[in-house]
Amino acid sequence: MVSDPATWLEDYGDSLYRYAMLRVRSEPLAEDMVQETLLAAWQSFAQFGGQSSIKTWLIGILKHKIIDHFRKYSQETESLDGFEDHDELLAHSFDADGHWKINLIDWESPDKNLHDEQFWQVFHRCLARLPQNMADLFILRTVEGLSSEECCKVLAIETTNQLCVALSRTRLKLRQCLEIQWFDQG
């Protein structure tokens, strides 16, 4: 059953599309990437060893297509490889004893922003500012619900402990951007 590409489209089409959309922010491009991913998967299915799930394997293929796209059009200039140094972010947020040295704003209810397209523009801008691996990690773990082990496989992270730290720093960074770009504007 897993070797039927039509099944892949029904089972994983939405997941692949969501991931592509959150990264490239263009419907036609995201649709093309889903198509190219499924075609590439079909053509290389003989090499699929079954060490991961079909979904993880497909997401890995799509991830490389997204990287190729950004390399080609140079839309992402910072930190294409790996996770960037977080010292600056931590120094900005915490004092030497590890306590907050900034006052966090009390964000309003999510319901108020959910249908506000301006909020989503800011959100996507903040997501685009994350280093590539951080954005991938955040989307795959938070939106797609991939397990820690699956995320480690797709993103070539050695241990789940490293993944937890990277995810925590990603959330901290995204929070900081949203606060500056959106919540502190009013």
Add this chain to the structure above:
Amino acid sequence: MLTCKKMTDLLSDSLDVQLPWPKRWAMRLHLTVCKNCRRYRKQLLFMKKMLDSRGKAMQLPETARLRIKEKLAGKTKG
């Protein structure tokens, strides 16, 4: 005593996994005395809720689905 920096990691972890009770207990204690960490927790939940809602609404359009289906059918027959 937990630091706020450590709390940010634990709060992030707690979104993904069930933490052991001693950690949960220590976090609860810290949250009772730290307004910033309470706000940080609220902000993490905000981002999670927003993305959950947004993600569910993001589906591959039917026209694209049909086009891809045809393309795949053409390839797999060949």
